[in-house]
Amino acid sequence: MAAAVMVGRPRGTEDVLPAQSGRWQRAERIAREFAGRWGFGEIRTPTFEHTELIHRVGESTDVVQKETYDFADRGGRQLSLRPEGTAAVVRACLQGGLVAQGLPVKVYYLSMSAFRYERPEAGRLREHHQFGCETLGAPGPAADAELVSLLGDYLAAVGIHAAVAHVNSIGCQECRPRYREALRAYYGAHLAELCADCRRRLDQNPLRLLDCRVDRALALQAPRAVDFLCADCAAHHASLGRLLDAAGLAWEQDHLLVRGFDYYTRTVFEFVHGGLGAQSGLGGGGRYDRLVAELGGPDIPAAGFGLGLERLLLALEKEGQTGGDAPACSVLVAGDDVEQAFAMATALRRSGLQADFDPLGRSLKAQLRHASRLGARFVAILGAPDEAVVLRDMALRQQRPVQRDGLAAAVAEAAPLDGA
Ligand SMILES: [Zn+2]
Numbered sequence: 001m002a003a004a005v006m007v008g009r010p011r012g013t014e015d016v017l018p019a020q021s022g023r024w025q026r027a028e029r030i031a032r033e034f035a036g037r038w039g040f041g042e043i044r045t046p047t048f049e050h051t052e053l054i055h056r057v058g059e060s061t062d063v064v065q066k067e068t069y070d071f072a073d074r075g076g077r078q079l080s081l082r083p084e085g086t087a088a089v090v091r092a093c094l095q096g097g098l099v100a101q102g103l104p105v106k107v108y109y110l111s112m113s114a115f116r117y118e119r120p121e122a123g124r125l126r127e128h129h130q131f132g133c134e135t136l137g138a139p140g141p142a143a144d145a146e147l148v149s150l151l152g153d154y155l156a157a158v159g160i161h162a163a164v165a166h167v168n169s170i171g172c173q174e175c176r177p178r179y180r181e182a183l184r185a186y187y188g189a190h191l192a193e194l195c196a197d198c199r200r201r202l203d204q205n206p207l208r209l210l211d212c213r214v215d216r217a218l219a220l221q222a223p224r225a226v227d228f229l230c231a232d233c234a235a236h237h238a239s240l241g242r243l244l245d246a247a248g249l250a251w252e253q254d255h256l257l258v259r260g261f262d263y264y265t266r267t268v269f270e271f272v273h274g275g276l277g278a279q280s281g282l283g284g285g286g287r288y289d290r291l292v293a294e295l296g297g298p299d300i301p302a303a304g305f306g307l308g309l310e311r312l313l314l315a316l317e318k319e320g321q322t323g324g325d326a327p328a329c330s331v332l333v334a335g336d337d338v339e340q341a342f343a344m345a346t347a348l349r350r351s352g353l354q355a356d357f358d359p360l361g362r363s364l365k366a367q368l369r370h371a372s373r374l375g376a377r378f379v380a381i382l383g384a385p386d387e388a389v390v391l392r393d394m395a396l397r398q399q400r401p402v403q404r405d406g407l408a409a410a411v412a413e414a415a416p417l418d419g420a
């Protein structure tokens, strides 16, 4: 019989092994803490939605046109893996009656998987994970500023210090058509210089030409959205700037920022990190005042952001921030008798300590090596049942005898030194 070949993970996906999961846990713990402080409640939605919902959001965006995982299930339903969080979250807020219960609705999602069938590159995966927040029902710029301040303070708290909020306004239904026309006219005059993607996009989505990496020189000379804003949009944008200044946030006006999704209105923002090269966008969002109505809900405004956690961890690495939450094993119970070691480890665990033992029944020397590999702070070496336990502090390289029934207290008492 031929040996079975091991099947590897699909292209564009990643495993998070225990050695790395501590970094995830740290990023998630702080995200939960900050979203809670800012008054957002956690929401969790299914991994897949009706294709109709996913495709109703931004028919002309590249993500929805070319990059979604669409499939029919065994019952013939057309379903899609979510490519981002907003459409599903808005659907859930509507279906769950949150919008009817009172405004604003403020929700966050954490480590939400999102799927895009795109060419995998650094920090761009076919399955990635997002932290995001959505505010439904608040029309004013204070809601935008609240989202920017949450994301900015969160990034600083996890250890990103080189990130700046780039902010722009792409106007509303009233004023954006004039801006789109101005862009069409400008780029139309430079048609021969455009890349193939931009020539295709020019008619349907001229704003996207501004964030083309190929045609950057042209974009720098292009008409600026802020010069086409109607009075209401201009007032909104000016107020947002004052709110961000008042919050002491590092931000700058970025005339080339448009974001990939069509559904944005007025505010768009993105935190940009110096160390990520071409992939410098860390996370961002904006206002999408028409989306809730387009998804079948009431005509209420909304705003939100999404942050890719893989990208965040990559940026943290570049800042030399590689620490995580994973706690080391605090005490390994060693000894010749596995049954005794198991019983003692169980007692210590029930007393609230993190304890382990060696289920392989190896020599004491091998068990001590095992303790080092686990990063155990203490090893409790069991002798005969009537003898004291030898409690060895692996960090201080000291040991002392401790009575069996006093072991949990002795470890608990010494353990706080761990963090010192
Ligand atoms: Zn406007």
Ligand SMILES: [Zn+2]
Pocket: 194, 195, 196, 197, 198, 199, 209, 212, 213, 214, 215
């Ligand atoms: Zn281009």
